[in-house]
Amino acid sequence: MRSFDHEAAAAARERQNSLTKPPGSLGRLEELAQFMAGWQRTPRPHLGRVQGLIFAGNHGIVAQGVNPFPAEVTGQMVENFRSGGAAINQICHVTGVDLSAVPMDIDHPTGDFTQGPAMTLEEVDRAMAEGAAAIADDADLLVLGEMGIGNSTVASILAASTLGGRAEDWVGPGTGATDDILASKLRVVTEGLTLHSPATTRETLAAFGGREQAAICGAILRARELGLPVILDGFICTAAAAVLTRDDPDALAHCLIGHESAEPGHRRLIAALNIRPILSLDMRLGEGSGAALAVAVLRAALACHDGMATFAEAGIA
Structure with missing residues (x-):
């Protein structure tokens, strides 16, 4: 490293x-x-090539009613990214970020973590390796984001397992949860924390994670090997990255946080990681949008x- x-x-x-x-x-x-x-x-x-990666995955926990949208939206949004129609595409165009969307076996959701592990350790390793392999050889800066219906629930339980606290400390509205959906999110996070007691990064990702969260971790580790600075996006991306601190408290030393998300748990994550965000604009879109926007500030600084x-x-x- x-x-x-x-x-x-x-x-x-x-x-x-x-x-x-x-x-x-x-x-x-x-x-x-x-x-x-x-x-x-x-x-x-200097900043020559700034590479942006959006990892996308689907989650079995969606069957528990934790999101107002169906899992099919994940794949549809990947196509939207690739055709240039999403908010992240516009921000990357302005800030000079070379964007790629990386679907992580989205036709096969991970398991429901209230019933058992979301993934095997082998699946975690494959997803981490895919995240590492996605980094370009000539990148000067890496911008990370995610897409996945249900992944704010996954982020909440990853954060709670890694940093402690109750479901109520981490669960937020995500894509716009109604009272019933919010209650489902609180229930499944509480059940998942009771069922699983992981101790390491790989075990935590296997118990709860999505493939996109594991890919984010793999990309961050590979970036550290290369000495490549990283900008993390909001709550979901930061929660995934935080899991790496289970194995190494210094794992995110090369990472910046692009913005403070309006998702309630992000402020708690920021405080726990002691990484000061570059921007605070009340955004909570995901997609790497806050991280890509922060590139403009970094370009001005350099x-x-x-x-x-x-x-x-x-x-x-």
């Missing part, structure tokens, strides 16, 4: 302090430039860092 290059980050900080501005006046933009410098291992980081003149260059005393 690659580690953060503190010397490169220090050199980036020194450059920031020499630019034609009061020290620290660009605030978070300066922090982001130093973060990128440390992971790209250069004082002058443009200022690389393009501004120093006091010496500008001849300013």
Whole structure:
């Protein structure tokens, strides 16, 4: 696993302090430039190719009435992503993200975690490997998102199992739950937590996860091997990523969180992981939308860092 290059980050900080501005006046933009410098291992980081990956999967727990939409919508949305008709496509066009949708065996939903494990360990390994293999060799930044009917319920139980707490602490409206649907979500998360007691990342994903959550974990681990910075999306993506901390508390050191989702559990996740989001815009769409939007801020941070003149260059005393 690659580690953060503190010397490169220090050199980036020194450059920031020499630019034609009061020290620290660009605030978070300066922090982001130093973060990128440390992971790209250069004082002058850059963004060439920004790769966006949306992993999509279906879940057996949908049979328990936890979502107002049928599972068929997952596949229909994958086609919408591929034809350019979704919100994420428009955001990626504006922010310069090269987007791909990766369906994870969506014709075969995972198991109902109130009846048994959602996946076998072998299925988890295959999904993680597929997520790792999806990363492009020439990417400078990875943007992660997801799609899957029922996956806010899965995210809630992944977060509760990993970080503790009751179903009520993590379950939210998702795609627009009615009172009856919200009650079903609370019930199945409580039942799942009673039935399963996983201890490791793989066991947690097998007990509750979707293939898309496992693929997100695999992509994050591969990105760490490559020293590739990652931007996570909202509640579902962050909950999947958090499962990696069961094996390694430092597993997400190379990750940023693109935005603070309006989904209630995301704020609790953010606090537990101690990763400050870049944006807060009351979004809760998923699809990688908040993460892709945050790329615009990151591009601005690096443009200022690389393009501004120093006091010496500008001849300013």
